Amino acid sequence: MRRFFLIAVPYAWLLVLFLIPFVIVLKISLSDTALSIPPYTPTLDFSGGWAGLKAFFSALDLENFWFLTSDDLYWKAYLSSVWIAVASTLLALFVGYPIAYGMAQARDEWRPTLMMLVILPFWTSFLIRVYSWMGILSQEGFLNQFLLWTGIISEPLIILNTNTAVYVGIVYTYLPFMILPIYAALEKLDASLLEAAEDLGCSRIQAFWLVTVPLSKNGIIAGCFLVFIPALGEFVIPSLLGGSQTLMIGKVLWEEFFNNRDWPVASAVAVILLMILIIPIILFQRNEQKQREAEQ
Amino acid sequence: MTEPVFAPWDDPNEKPLIEFKNVTKRFGDFTAIDDLTLDIYEREFFALLGPSGCGKTTMMRMLAGFETITEGTILLSGKNIARVPPNRRAVNMMFQSYALFPHLTVWDNIAFGLKREKLPKDQIEARVQEMLKLTRLEKFSKRKPHQISGGQRQRVALARSLAKAPKLLLLDEPLGALDKKLRQDTQFELMDIQEKTGTTFVIVTHDQEEAMTVASRVAVMDEGRLIQVATPAGIYEMPNTVYVADFIGDVNIIEGHGTKTGDGYDVTFAEGQPALHAKTDAQLGEAARCYLAIRPEKVTISAERPDGAVNVVQGTIHDIAYLGNLSTYHVELPTGQILKAQAANTRRLSRRSFTWEDKVWLSWTDTAAVVLER
Numbered sequence: 314m315r316r317f318f319l320i321a322v323p324y325a326w327l328l329v330l331f332l333i334p335f336v337i338v339l340k341i342s343l344s345d346t347a348l349s350i351p352p353y354t355p356t357l358d359f360s361g362g363w364a365g366l367k368a369f370f371s372a373l374d375l376e377n378f379w380f381l382t383s384d385d386l387y388w389k390a391y392l393s394s395v396w397i398a399v400a401s402t403l404l405a406l407f408v409g410y411p412i413a414y415g416m417a418q419a420r421d422e423w424r425p426t427l428m429m430l431v432i433l434p435f436w437t438s439f440l441i442r443v444y445s446w447m448g449i450l451s452q453e454g455f456l457n458q459f460l461l462w463t464g465i466i467s468e469p470l471i472i473l474n475t476n477t478a479v480y481v482g483i484v485y486t487y488l489p490f491m492i493l494p495i496y497a498a499l500e501k502l503d504a505s506l507l508e509a510a511e512d513l514g515c516s517r518i519q520a521f522w523l524v525t526v527p528l529s530k531n532g533i534i535a536g537c538f539l540v541f542i543p544a545l546g547e548f549v550i551p552s553l554l555g556g557s558q559t560l561m562i563g564k565v566l567w568e569e570f571f572n573n574r575d576w577p578v579a580s581a582v583a584v585i586l587l588m589i590l591i592i593p594i595i596l597f598q599r600n601e602q603k604q605r606e607a608e609q
Numbered sequence: 610m611t612e613p614v615f616a617p618w619d620d621p622n623e624k625p626l627i628e629f630k631n632v633t634k635r636f637g638d639f640t641a642i643d644d645l646t647l648d649i650y651e652r653e654f655f656a657l658l659g660p661s662g663c664g665k666t667t668m669m670r671m672l673a674g675f676e677t678i679t680e681g682t683i684l685l686s687g688k689n690i691a692r693v694p695p696n697r698r699a700v701n702m703m704f705q706s707y708a709l710f711p712h713l714t715v716w717d718n719i720a721f722g723l724k725r726e727k728l729p730k731d732q733i734e735a736r737v738q739e740m741l742k743l744t745r746l747e748k749f750s751k752r753k754p755h756q757i758s759g760g761q762r763q764r765v766a767l768a769r770s771l772a773k774a775p776k777l778l779l780l781d782e783p784l785g786a787l788d789k790k791l792r793q794d795t796q797f798e799l800m801d802i803q804e805k806t807g808t809t810f811v812i813v814t815h816d817q818e819e820a821m822t823v824a825s826r827v828a829v830m831d832e833g834r835l836i837q838v839a840t841p842a843g844i845y846e847m848p849n850t851v852y853v854a855d856f857i858g859d860v861n862i863i864e865g866h867g868t869k870t871g872d873g874y875d876v877t878f879a880e881g882q883p884a885l886h887a888k889t890d891a892q893l894g895e896a897a898r899c900y901l902a903i904r905p906e907k908v909t910i911s912a913e914r915p916d917g918a919v920n921v922v923q924g925t926i927h928d929i930a931y932l933g934n935l936s937t938y939h940v941e942l943p944t945g946q947i948l949k950a951q952a953a954n955t956r957r958l959s960r961r962s963f964t965w966e967d968k969v970w971l972s973w974t975d976t977a978a979v980v981l982e983r
Contacts, residue, residue, distance in 0.1 A: 503706065503708065505704045505705075505706050505708040506708050506710060508673075508675055508695070508702075508704070508708065509702070509704055509708035509710075510710075510721070511694075511695045511696050512673060512674075512695050512696070512700075512701055512702045512770075513696075513701065513721050513722030513725060513769070513770075513773065514696045514722050514725035514726060514773070515696055515725055516696060519725070523721075524710060527712045528710075528711065528712055530712075
């Protein structure tokens with residue numbers, strides 16, 4: 314009985330906060346737009362009895378999903394989102410791995426401080442941090458002023474409102490999610506393994522590739538998913554830092570929802586986004602499980 | 610009949626494989642190794658024995674190349690190895706934690722060093738197979754380290770460090786993680802493998818029994834210095850200091866004043882007690898303050914005063930430690946000193962002749978005790 318309750322808590326959590334909202338969104342995606350509140354039909358109304366329920370279900374259709382295929386805006390947005398998410402995940406990996414490695418190599422008394430420095434940005438509002446990047450990257454921003462002052466460039470660089478700014482924003486925002494799991498993996502790494510590799514004839518670099526990287530694999534995978542998954546649906550960063558040509562599905566979703574007030578199409582976009590995300594989420598969970606099994 | 614005894618350290622023509630020459634190692638203010646000179650010969654099974662923090666692991670890590678030398682030189686086959694990085698030394702190490710690569714199978718772990726040498730595939734295959742056979746691991750070659758037992762892991766670590774056929778194999782507390790029974794079996798296995806491969810082994814341990822069992826010579830260390838280097842029997846029977854006598858096995862230490870008489874010394878240790886006589890070649894200094902070290906098994910315990918014994922004292926049994934095959938009697942002398950005497954339990958318990966508070970006589974011969982200056 315106690316076990317049942319223990320299991321029931323997370324399942325109730327999932328049901329209330331994930332499954333029910335998802336069913337609602339799915340239902341809206343199958344509805345039609347209407348000039349009403351809420352802006353779609355049909356709405357579920359139990360007062361109509363059995364016949365009412367039947368009428369409700371017969372009014373649902375896949376029309377909105379067909380609509381998504383008819384306009385190339387949507388699949389281009391999905392594709393470009395995936396591309397931006399993949400590229401920024403890789404960038405975050407290249408930036409994050411050396412940082413995590415450095416942290417793991419640091420003296421014991423330094424580690425808590427370094428860890429706090431990585432987490433520190435979270436203490437400020439995410440929105441403010443993205444806005445401050447606008448201040449840094451704009452044509453009159455700190456970066457351009459600094460580069461002009463050093464004489465490296467003579468014309469200000471146009472970074473803000475381009476995809477470059479979006480990459481900068483995503484990598485900056487999600488970097489801690491990359492660093493922390495890799496750091497956790499590297500910190501556990503037994504230093505005698507590297508000595509053993511050297512003892513058996515490896516150079517330091519070979520030992521890194523043959524021992525350190527394979528043994529931090531799980532951290533790398535976890536970090537990549539933790540960056541990729543939120544980056545794919547990212548809305549704030551592309552809309553604030555990106556330009557008009559930056560196409561990301563989160564932005565499209567926002568526009569459908571608020572500008573066009575087309576809740577059904579927006580919901581269909583969200584459902585497909587979730588379908589795309591479910592694949593990496595399942596892979597991620599499988600990785601976690603394999604890791605747990607290996608540790609037993 | 611005349612099989613030569615393996616004792617290259619007694620042969621002045623023999624060239625040592627490893628020579629420590631006045632080696633000092635400091636970590637900041639701390640001196641881990643203090644002006645240490647030592648020769649280790651080919652095919653030796655050499656044990657570095659000492660309490661933790663005595664510098665034995667530092668010595669081993671200097672041989673492997675993981676620690677630099679502050680002063681002095683280490684020669685391996687006559688060549689200075691100070692500037693040779695660990696991956697270029699014909700030295701392999703078996704780590705205390707085994708340091709097996711958890712992401713590789715047993716086979717790949719053993720092949721790891723061979724692959725770095727870029728040997729042809731079939732040669733690697735053959736060598737790994739040979740190592741698997743030597744360590745009786747053929748059945749486990751496809752397993753990962755976490756899928757095998759502690760004893761098997763220990764053998765994988767040994768196979769991996771032997772695979773490259775090093776001139777010198779370093780073993781850092783190789784049996785520390787095994788339980789007692791397995792440890793004893795493995796000790797003999799190690800000796801077997803050492804003999805079969807003819808590799809020079811240097812083993813670091815804090816377990817005196819282990820050092821005595823496996824080693825051809827033992828170096829007892831303390832605070833970065835060598836206290837005594839000798840064969841196990843030499844260390845046990847002829848310790849050169851009270852420290853060594855006390856560190857190896859059980860011992861009675863009697864402090865007293867020595868007077869030269871005939872072939873040895875008469876040692877007076879307490880008022881009203883007879884002087885104890887011990888044969889020795891040692892010459893005590895002016896002060897003539899000395900220590901007698903007597904192993905408990907060399908002390909005979911008897912109910913009647915034995916006839917003709919050189920050293921006899923009387924006391925009462927204070928405690929009996931029953932170890933199954935042996936019993937150790939703690940006998941309190943009238944002076945309050947406690948001497949230990951060991952006797953084999955050749956009879957059943959019910960017929961044992963001594964019990965608590967019995968008056969007994971302890972005796973030993975004039976060669977049983979070792980006279981030590983410090």
